[in-house]
Amino acid sequence: MIKCNLAVLMAERKLSIQDVADNTGLSRTTISALVNENGKGIQFDTMDVLCELLKVSPGELFSYVLIKIDATIELKGENDEEVIFGDDEGNAVEIEKDYVILLTINIRCEDSLFTGNISGIIHASVNYINNTVDYTSNLVDSNLYSYLQKLPYTSREHITDAVEQDIFDFLMGLPTSGNNRAVSFSQKWDF
Known part of the structure; x- marks a missing residue:
């Protein structure tokens, strides 16, 4: 399964969903879906802006768990x-x-x-x-x-x-x- 690590990365940086929304222009709904792993997928531009904000690679934002x-x-x-x-x-x-x-x-x-x-x-x-x-x-x-x-x-x-x-x-x-x-x-x- 693909696991989104956004919640952990946000906690490490003491960022709230609102903080991420304010700094990326993403909607709170989109961020919440990723944090709670309720989403069906992610747009490349969304992944790009999150990686840029968090200073991580896509491989750090997402991981694969068998x-x-x-x-x-x-x-x-x-x-x-x-x-x-x-x-x-x-x-x-x-x-x-x-x-x-x-x-x-x-x-x-x-x-x-x-x-x-x-x-x-x-x-x-x-x-x-x-x-x-x-x-x-x-x-x-x-x-x-x-x-x-x-x-x-x-x-x-x-x-x-x-x-x-x-x-x-x-x-x-x-x-x-x-x-x-x-x-x-x-x-x-x-x-």
């Missing part, structure tokens, strides 16, 4: 009823199933601030519609959601996209009926 993630997805329950919608001839065109999934994420990071092991419950609903799939989920466990929100925006987006895709793949491997069900799935990513 993140390794192991995730385990485990089926904990499902509704006993399938909701089946049919066409006028009685053919099933939509089948809806609800699942409860335990998601465990182990994050190892060179920056120990983001290293941890967290798990949470996800409720997922799957609609099988005319041989296509519509999938929605919501994160029930607020601790998992809060933990992921602490990660910088770009890392959080990469992780949640990867986890969502793997949950989708896991659920698609479950038959719509019968007892031949997978019970767990593991995946690893490096960012």
